[in-house]
Amino acid sequence: MGFRQAEGELAHERKETQKLVQEIKQLTVIDDNTSLQKPKESLQDSEIRRLKKELEDLLARERISEEVKPEHEYAPNNKKAPPPPPPERPIRPAGGEAKLVIIMDDVSYARDVKAIQSTGLPLVMSFLPPSPRHPDSAFLAKQQGKYMIHLPLEAVAFHEEEPNTLHVDSSEEEIEKRLEMLKQLYPNARYINNHTGSKFTSDSAAMDKLIRVMKQEGLQFVDSRTIASSKAREATAKYGMRYMTRDVFLDDRDGVANIKKQIREAVSKAKRYGTIIAIGHPRVDTIRALSESKELLREVQLVGIDQI
Incomplete structure (x- = not known):
């Protein structure tokens, strides 16, 4: 595994980031346009928080992956x-x-x-x-x-x-x-x-x-x-x-x-x-x-x- 594979890993992380962004957008739209009961809203909020945390971790790794000057x-x-x-x-x-x-x-x-x-x-x-x-x-x-x-x-x-x-x-x-x-x-x-x-x-x-x-x-x-x-x-x-x-x-x-x-x-x-x-x-x-x-x-x- 060398620098080309490292580049591949970074590309994969960017794809995962884009995927998570789309999932969060979809959940946010549901949250804004539906009248779910309180327990379901709580579960949805929890899922959004989980996805946001995952997104933050991926973005952090992507920033760190950028070449050190x-x-x-x-x-x-x-x-x-x-x-x-x-x-x-x-x-x-x-x-x-x-x-x-x-x-x-x-x-x-x-x-x-x-x-x-x-x-x-x-x-x-x-x-x-x-x-x-x-x-x-x-x-x-x-x-x-x-x-x-x-x-x-x-x-x-x-x-x-x-x-x-x-x-x-x-x-x-x-x-x-x-x-x-x-x-x-x-x-x-x-x-x-x-x-x-x-x-x-x-x-x-x-x-x-x-x-x-x-x-x-x-x-x-x-x-x-x-x-x-x-x-x-x-x-x-x-x-x-x-x-x-x-x-x-x-x-x-x-x-x-x-x-x-x-x-x-x-x-x-x-x-x-x-x-x-x-x-x-x-x-x-x-x-x-x-x-x-x-x-x-x-x-x-x-x-x-x-x-x-």
Whole structure:
């Protein structure tokens, strides 16, 4: 099951939505033009409520099924903004291996997992914590064995933040409780990268608290680098931890051709610097571009985050 099947599922949900709309219209017409007894009206009202609830659920799923735009990570108010550049990297020694990690962010639904698996590539899934919109994300992660946590952190400007997002004014105790809960939900997780977080990661005090707690919990931070002024490097250095950061966004622009160009960039950088981290999203174009780039990706070692 890949991106074409995911598109089919969305089409099916739209048909179901249209069907429910018609049923509700018919029931509403009956309600307006008949003189039913009170008990029957009550039953009809109950049926209308049930159908409306079903319709709301379908519409919610349809909205969620629309493609995630990667700009929400670094520039939600400027769709043409390029992602922040990666920090300077030393050139890899001659003869060293070229390794590429591809993290797929925002994994939340079974369709995301199936689409990623359809590529046949060892991609790293980073799961958003469970929420009312995607309650099964932790369950899906546990089925994978290895995975990451995509931790929501406060952004400079983002109006659709996830529940339980950590903010710059979150206390160390709040951060501890959040990470302890996430460790229970994701027992095999050892790596965390940030979901949004441009405001949080650029705040020295906030990052100091987060990295200190992560070290205590045995967790490694991977900087999605949603802002050029990220303080993740300084915070990890202070606590004797390795600094790991995103080097390339694969799908910061729409279109299969653009994403293939970014995949080529990631492969080129892996050869130049030795180890590279790229980030993409389980979008239709991204899945297709990765599936069609297998020959190119054979030029490097495609590895897990724990192998660099």
